[in-house]
Amino acid sequence: MALIQTTYNRRSFLKVSAVAGGGMVLGFNWLAAMDLEALDDVPESLVELNGYVKIGADGTVTILSPNPEFGQNVKTSMPMIVAEELDVDWRQVVVEQARFNNEVFDRQFTGGSQGIRRAWRGLRMAGAAARHMLREAAAHAWRVPVDEVTTADGVLYHNASERSAGYGAMASAAATMPVPEQVQLKDLEDFQIIGTSQKNVDGHKIVTGQPLFTMDQHWDGTLVAMTAHPPAFGMRPKAVDDAAARSMPGITDVFTFKTFEDGYERNYFDTNAFPELVAVVGNTTWEVMNAKRALQIEWEPIEALESTTDHDARMAEMAAKPGRVVRRDGDPEAAFARAAKIVEGTYTAPFLAHNAMEPMTCFAHVTADQAEVAGPIQAPEFIERTLSARLGLPPEKIDIALTRMGGGFGRRAYGHHMVEAAVISRQVNAPVKLMYTREDDMTFGAFRPAYHATYRAALDADNNLIAFHVKAGGIPESPLHANRFPAGAVDNYLAEEWSLESNITIGAFRAPRSNFMAGVEQSFLDELAEAMGKDPMAFRLELLERARTRPVGEDNDYDAARYAGVLKLVREKSRWDEEATPGVSRGVAAYFCHNTYAAHVLDIVVEDGTPVVSRVCCALDCGIVVNPDAASNMAEGAIVDGIGNALYGSMTFEEGVPAHDNFDTYRTIRHSEAPKAIDVHFVENGIDPTGLGEPPFPPIFGALANALYRATGTRMRAQPFAPHLERQM
Amino acid sequence: MGYPETPIHVDRLNRIFTLSESMAAMAPITLSVNGKTVDVDVDPRTPLLWVLRDHLQLVGTKYGCGIAQCGACTIHLNGAAVRSCILPVSSVGNQRITTIEGLSPNGTHPVQQAWLEEDVAQCGYCQSGQIMSAAALLNQHPAPSDEEIDAGMNGNICRCGTYLRIHAAIKVAANTEA
Numbered sequence: 001m002a003l004i005q006t007t008y009n010r011r012s013f014l015k016v017s018a019v020a021g022g023g024m025v026l027g028f029n030w031l032a033a034m035d036l037e038a039l040d041d042v043p044e045s046l047v048e049l050n051g052y053v054k055i056g057a058d059g060t061v062t063i064l065s066p067n068p069e070f071g072q073n074v075k076t077s078m079p080m081i082v083a084e085e086l087d088v089d090w091r092q093v094v095v096e097q098a099r100f101n102n103e104v105f106d107r108q109f110t111g112g113s114q115g116i117r118r119a120w121r122g123l124r125m126a127g128a129a130a131r132h133m134l135r136e137a138a139a140h141a142w143r144v145p146v147d148e149v150t151t152a153d154g155v156l157y158h159n160a161s162e163r164s165a166g167y168g169a170m171a172s173a174a175a176t177m178p179v180p181e182q183v184q185l186k187d188l189e190d191f192q193i194i195g196t197s198q199k200n201v202d203g204h205k206i207v208t209g210q211p212l213f214t215m216d217q218h219w220d221g222t223l224v225a226m227t228a229h230p231p232a233f234g235m236r237p238k239a240v241d242d243a244a245a246r247s248m249p250g251i252t253d254v255f256t257f258k259t260f261e262d263g264y265e266r267n268y269f270d271t272n273a274f275p276e277l278v279a280v281v282g283n284t285t286w287e288v289m290n291a292k293r294a295l296q297i298e299w300e301p302i303e304a305l306e307s308t309t310d311h312d313a314r315m316a317e318m319a320a321k322p323g324r325v326v327r328r329d330g331d332p333e334a335a336f337a338r339a340a341k342i343v344e345g346t347y348t349a350p351f352l353a354h355n356a357m358e359p360m361t362c363f364a365h366v367t368a369d370q371a372e373v374a375g376p377i378q379a380p381e382f383i384e385r386t387l388s389a390r391l392g393l394p395p396e397k398i399d400i401a402l403t404r405m406g407g408g409f410g411r412r413a414y415g416h417h418m419v420e421a422a423v424i425s426r427q428v429n430a431p432v433k434l435m436y437t438r439e440d441d442m443t444f445g446a447f448r449p450a451y452h453a454t455y456r457a458a459l460d461a462d463n464n465l466i467a468f469h470v471k472a473g474g475i476p477e478s479p480l481h482a483n484r485f486p487a488g489a490v491d492n493y494l495a496e497e498w499s500l501e502s503n504i505t506i507g508a509f510r511a512p513r514s515n516f517m518a519g520v521e522q523s524f525l526d527e528l529a530e531a532m533g534k535d536p537m538a539f540r541l542e543l544l545e546r547a548r549t550r551p552v553g554e555d556n557d558y559d560a561a562r563y564a565g566v567l568k569l570v571r572e573k574s575r576w577d578e579e580a581t582p583g584v585s586r587g588v589a590a591y592f593c594h595n596t597y598a599a600h601v602l603d604i605v606v607e608d609g610t611p612v613v614s615r616v617c618c619a620l621d622c623g624i625v626v627n628p629d630a631a632s633n634m635a636e637g638a639i640v641d642g643i644g645n646a647l648y649g650s651m652t653f654e655e656g657v658p659a660h661d662n663f664d665t666y667r668t669i670r671h672s673e674a675p676k677a678i679d680v681h682f683v684e685n686g687i688d689p690t691g692l693g694e695p696p697f698p699p700i701f702g703a704l705a706n707a708l709y710r711a712t713g714t715r716m717r718a719q720p721f722a723p724h725l726e727r728q729m
Numbered sequence: 730m731g732y733p734e735t736p737i738h739v740d741r742l743n744r745i746f747t748l749s750e751s752m753a754a755m756a757p758i759t760l761s762v763n764g765k766t767v768d769v770d771v772d773p774r775t776p777l778l779w780v781l782r783d784h785l786q787l788v789g790t791k792y793g794c795g796i797a798q799c800g801a802c803t804i805h806l807n808g809a810a811v812r813s814c815i816l817p818v819s820s821v822g823n824q825r826i827t828t829i830e831g832l833s834p835n836g837t838h839p840v841q842q843a844w845l846e847e848d849v850a851q852c853g854y855c856q857s858g859q860i861m862s863a864a865a866l867l868n869q870h871p872a873p874s875d876e877e878i879d880a881g882m883n884g885n886i887c888r889c890g891t892y893l894r895i896h897a898a899i900k901v902a903a904n905t906e907a
């Protein structure tokens with residue numbers, strides 16, 4: 001067993017107490033022990049999480065899951081880790097969703113695939129510390145040395161005297177024991193819960209349609225609210241004629257309001273292009289929906305009204321000019337000057353809407369001196385600050401319930417909907433449920449940015465790769481990570497970036513920036529391998545071998561051996577090296593982001609002129625896998641999501657107006673279009689776990705593009721791919 | 730990609746529900762929901778979805794698009810899958826409405842059981858609709874082929890991408906029912 005020094009202090013053990021009627025509660029900081037490395041795409045201040053374990057006198061173990069749940073399954077996997085070290089039967093554990101609470105839980109956040117990674121050690125320590133205190137209590141009661149007290153499945157044993165007691169019986173006494181200064185963690189081979197597949201703790205509620213989501217909650221006297229936002233980015237309401245809407249049945253109020261007051265300094269997650277809205281409030285959803293459509297609103301432009309055609313032209317202009325150099329190794333210019341051959345490819349991708357299945361929704365009840373809010377939110381701490389400023393209430397008077405989210409994908413890091421609900425509730429002096437229609441949700445903004453990248457590679461007369469150049473940019477941000485592969489694998493390397501401003505708002509979207517760069521980089525590497533006459537798998541492994549044995553530069557953001565490891569595993573599992581199956585076109589891609597390595601081999605067969613994804617073989621290195629079947633589910637979902645967005649995802653604009661506002665014109669992947677089979681394989685290395693919500697997503701874009709090329713003969717350089725295919729096939 | 734289009738094609742909401750200046754008067758309507766007879770007093774053009782959710786507090790049926798494109802609102806009318814978001818309550822008459830809450834006592838329907846066995850859900854938001862579509866599909870095709878499952882389920886979007894598990898669960902349910 002590993003003996004570790006705990007790092008508990010006043011901050012990390014907030015509470016150890018007996019509970020009325022028997023039992024113990026441990027409040028702890030899950031992450032107090034963490035050695036926090038630089039975060040990828042998540043602000044540093046978001047990473048501490050707290051939770052608690054409660055053991056009732058009847059032996060019931062309750063574990064609070066503090067992180068907002070949006071389908072990534074942390075509500076099951078985080079408590080599994082605590083239960084492992086606590087040494088209880090998983091079936092005895094009851095999981096509860098915590099509310100947002102600064103005092104007890106400190107910080108709660110979902111995003112950046114960091115949940116399990118950052119909580120791992122703290123969760124284990126919490127379970128192990130609780131187990132230790134239970135053993136101390138038993139040793140005390142039985143007057144035996146604590147070393148002789150063992151545990152199994154929530155029962156304490158003293159074998160020599162043949163005594164035993166359930167955790168429940170010792171819980172109150174355990175609460176009076178000192179918090180240990182060091183605890184022993186289990187060896188990996190002794191794990192009984194971690195590494196086993198456990199079902200979603202909310203599964204039964206989901207399949208029976210119980211009220212889990214914000215819009216399912218019902219509070220007496222609650223009014224329904226909807227808002228009208230400008231039809232175009234760059235506009236605001238000028239004049240509102242609400243006479244017709246007001247006179248409609250069930251309508252109680254119509255008014256214009258500001259989400260942010262003038263002069264308010266916005267925080268990182270206050271993204272909002274439409275801070276002035278028209279609210280319609282009434283008794284039922286349908287009545288409010290109708291009244292909203294009866295509003296006559298005159299909108300006025302206050303900024304430029306942007307169009308996609310103009311964006312595309314401006315991006316091409318930027319790409320033709322020198323960018324900001326963010327990495328240079330060797331002498332790339334000289335190498336390109338003496339190249340025998342230059343391979344070049346330009347790749348683009350449009351804005352994307354998140355389209356979480358549950359549109360934005362929020363419940364709020366705000367009175368003169370307090371606010372109660374419940375809604376789907378990934379970053380509650382930030383929205384609490386915003387609410388506090390907007391409502392003029394101290395944070396302790398604001399209660400935020402973290403309802404299960406109907407998807408998020410990054411969109412719910414931006415909590416304007418919660419502020420809107422709160423402001424409306426205060427104005428109408430009643431509890432309200434704010435509902436976005438699908439159209440509201442899809443056109444409100446916080447999109448994945450539009451991106452553009454040009455790759456060039458120089459080959460010498462013997463077809464050796466002598467220089468590599470990437471120039472990438474976007475609206476309004478660059479997608480480039482300067483020190484990612486293949487930086488480190490090529491002697492002469494140049495990376496440049498640029499960006500263009502826009503009033504179209506953007507937000508984090510599953511694996512921000514990586515979700516573009518992985519696909520295009522992996523497409524270009526395929527083009528390059530072809531130009532060099534090399535097998536695309538072997539070529540990648542060759543580059544990684546170079547980076548492992550003789551890395552160029554010191555600042556490379558990846559472990560070349562683990563990177564190669566997922567490629568080797570996917571090569572084996574997909575039988576890449578075997579004789580090709582006639583009619584099957586294969587594409588490979590790999591990527592490293594959010595601390596996890598992912599590689600895919602995607603197979604396409606053409607049926608009646610239509611390319612069909614027959615299989616995806618996926619290899620992941622996320623260290624220890626806590627809940628393997630749930631982890632596979634997450635990877636399968638990311639693969640389906642990536643194929644869908646690569647083929648169809650696109651938000652375009654005309655004079656500031658989003659050109660798509662519902663699923664009839666915004667194509668999402670459907671059942672028959674999903675791969676016919678996906679098999680997910682994990683590298684087994686016993687390394688502390690990293691996350692999975694994002695990493696399998698970015699490289700699938702590249703695997704698909706590469707397989708489609710082999711199936712159709714056309715390089716897929718512009719997303720979405722489907723329109724090019726229709727022209728092709 | 731030349732994939733089959735979604736089988737449901739409808740006009741946009743504002744073309745389906747033309748707004749008249751004056752709303753129709755409220756009217757008492759009697760419905761049969763999950764084996765019970767209930768009376769509601771609503772504008773007869775109200776889509777059944779909102780009657781279920783707002784008036785009857787049966788919130789398992791979800792809103793996702795309002796224009797019959799996503800399937801989140803799927804319920805059964807006399808056992809057949811119907812999108813409740815575009816179904817005016819006045820058109821239901823005495824047809825039997827079944828929602829996810831009434832599909833079985835306590836989640837014992839083979840489709841619900843198969844969903845748990847395959848641990849299908851991620852966020853779970855689309856799953857009521859998926860389950861109702863799957864149950865109706867199995868009513869029609871007790872042993873559906875892959876193509877029949879594709880056709881029967883293409884109207885239900887799962888943004889989390891759980892389609893393969895949905896597909897597998899339908900096969901599990903078909904085997905249990907058989």
Ligand code: FES
Pocket residue numbers: 791792793794795796797798799800801802803812813814815
């Ligand atoms: S809400 Fe009815 S099909 Fe989408």
Ligand code: FES
Pocket residue numbers: 071357406407850851852853854855856886887888889890891
């Ligand atoms: S499980 Fe999230 S939309 Fe289907």
